[in-house]
Amino acid sequence: MKERVQVVENILSANDRLAGENRARLNQNRVLGLNLMASPGAGKTSLIERTLAGLVDELRVAVVDGDVATSIDADRAAAAGATAVQINTGGECHLDAVMLHGALEGLALDELELLIVENVGNLICPASFALGTHVSVLIASVPEGDDKPYKYPAMYRGVDALVINKIDLLPYVEFNLDYFKAGVEMLNPGIVTFPLSCRTGVGLGPWLDWVRAGLKDLRR
Amino acid sequence: MHELPVTESILEIALRHAEAASATRVTDIYLVIGQLASIVDDSIQFYWDMISEDTIAAGARLHFKRIPAEMLCFDCQVTYQPGEGELACPQCGGRHVKVVSGEQFRMEAIEVESAEGALSRE
Numbered sequence: 619m620k621e622r623v624q625v626v627e628n629i630l631s632a633n634d635r636l637a638g639e640n641r642a643r644l645n646q647n648r649v650l651g652l653n654l655m656a657s658p659g660a661g662k663t664s665l666i667e668r669t670l671a672g673l674v675d676e677l678r679v680a681v682v683d684g685d686v687a688t689s690i691d692a693d694r695a696a697a698a699g700a701t702a703v704q705i706n707t708g709g710e711c712h713l714d715a716v717m718l719h720g721a722l723e724g725l726a727l728d729e730l731e732l733l734i735v736e737n738v739g740n741l742i743c744p745a746s747f748a749l750g751t752h753v754s755v756l757i758a759s760v761p762e763g764d765d766k767p768y769k770y771p772a773m774y775r776g777v778d779a780l781v782i783n784k785i786d787l788l789p790y791v792e793f794n795l796d797y798f799k800a801g802v803e804m805l806n807p808g809i810v811t812f813p814l815s816c817r818t819g820v821g822l823g824p825w826l827d828w829v830r831a832g833l834k835d836l837r838r
Numbered sequence: 839m840h841e842l843p844v845t846e847s848i849l850e851i852a853l854r855h856a857e858a859a860s861a862t863r864v865t866d867i868y869l870v871i872g873q874l875a876s877i878v879d880d881s882i883q884f885y886w887d888m889i890s891e892d893t894i895a896a897g898a899r900l901h902f903k904r905i906p907a908e909m910l911c912f913d914c915q916v917t918y919q920p921g922e923g924e925l926a927c928p929q930c931g932g933r934h935v936k937v938v939s940g941e942q943f944r945m946e947a948i949e950v951e952s953a954e955g956a957l958s959r960e
């Protein structure tokens with residue numbers, strides 16, 4: 619005999635449940651979790667190096683690096699003064715809550731204040747998988763082109779802050795900042811934006827202050 | 839894209855509910871996908887045929903129901919369903935808009951077969 623069984627369950631509910639657990643562990647230890655997402659080469663690791671240089675004297679920071687292969691990024695983060703954990707996703711195009719859950723096992727969270735997760739370089743898949751971090755940050759970069767918000771709306775819609783890296787290259791490449799910002803504004807009205815250059819260091823101050831403020835909010 | 843882990847999740851959910859219903863076979867799976875969810879039906883079907891092979895859900899038909907997104911315009915306060923690739927407000931052309939819904943991706947129901955008597959135990 620045949621029967622219809624009502625299910626009504628989110629397909630990614632297992633991921634969302636684990637993301638909830640990750641968030642609870644971070645909250646318990648009052649560690650602020652940042653999820654950095656961007657296309658390959660936008661400057662995720664460079665921003666992490668700059669952020670560590672600016673904060674490592676005042677905060678204890680760990681970096682979780684997601685990559686398809688190698689530990690190049692985790693090595694760079696460790697050299698910049700963070701506790702670093704590399705996750706090799708073995709071909710998977712994004713980090714998910716399960717992978718972060720495993721990485722958190724290896725970290726002494728009670729000895730940390732800030733956890734930076736460097737997601738796999740990709741503007742599509744990471745947007746669909748909650749990790750349990752508090753804040754999602756997208757790093758756009760000038761050489762990528764000004765049409766990216768229009769082409770990757772889900773990514774631009776789902777983040778809490780936007781870094782525009784490599785602004786020192788604005789005089790040299792075709793990048794219409796107004797067109798770029800109009801696309802961002804349509805998808806994510808009022809999003810906090812940090813134009814900066816990891817190479818020259820210009821614009822990093824407001825970004826660092828924003829990270830400090832996020833941690834202060836969490837610890838209040 | 840991440841259709842493989844997504845398909846594995848579909849299988850896990852379907853098998854769990856089938857087992858709870860003491861089913862011997864899953865014949866149909868009904869999925870609801872929001873217009874803005876980046877899910878490709880064909881890829882899911884492709885992976886499904888491979889990974890469901892040795893389970894009681896092998897050969898089950900996947901039914902995809904796409905539902906439109908809903909947007910809110912901050913300029914004129916109207917709610918509307920956006921067209922494909924155009925998110926701006928159709929009433930005032932405003933671009934200060936917010937996605938109210940459209941990224942859903944859930945399983946609504948499954949249809950299962952079970953041995954005679956297995957369902958009448960209640």
